[in-house]
Amino acid sequence: MPQIDQLLIATRNPGKVREIAAMLARNGITATTLADFPSLPDVEETGQTFLENAVIKAAAYSAAAGCHALADDSGLEVAALDGRPGVFSARYAGEYASYETKIQTLLREVEDAAAPDRSARFVCAMAFADPSGNIVWSAEGVCDGELAPSPRGANGFGYDPIFMPFGFSQTFGELDDEFKSAISHRAKATEAFMRFFPDFIGL
DSSP: OOOOSOEEEOOOOHHHHHHHHHHHHTTTOOOEEGGGOTTSOOOOOOOSSHHHHHHHHHHHHHHHHTSEEEEEEEEEEEGGGTTOBGGGGGGTTOTTOOHHHHHHHHHHHHHHSSSOOOEEEEEEEEEEEOTTSOEEEEEEEEEEEEEOSSOOOSSSSTTGGGEEETTOSSOTTTSOHHHHHHHSHHHHHHHHHHHHHHHHHTO
């Protein structure tokens, strides 16, 4: 059975690191992050889907760091925008635009759409690779909901202040971490990983 001396959360996004590390910790897993490997170069995300990008990052970072790596790629898909921003969520409205600008651009485009539809979903793809860069597991988590008329709440990060999961009147920006970590797209993908991981290491 595999020996795992180190598990790397392969992202530089501090919000993602915080959420994934907290969910792993609740299952007794301590992980390192890319902050522990400052010399590693960034991996270019050239995939056309969230899963393709997660696989690219997991394979590249695990091989470069010489340890098992768990990578995530995630974003928001909006029905009125034919699924945009999708894999370009972090670069929407310009690579260096603030999330305030990204959010306002997105809301304006939804209002201008030919058939305004506020339904949306967050998608998170995860991939897990061994130290040689071989992908040994992957999965996706989805959280369906709708867009709020304007940003609300200061919790979370990214598009959280405008996303209301179905069944809730609050945005991810207003919900506390306990609720979000139970229903979010990233929580669902991490839960799938936790169903896989014990068998992988022989527990």
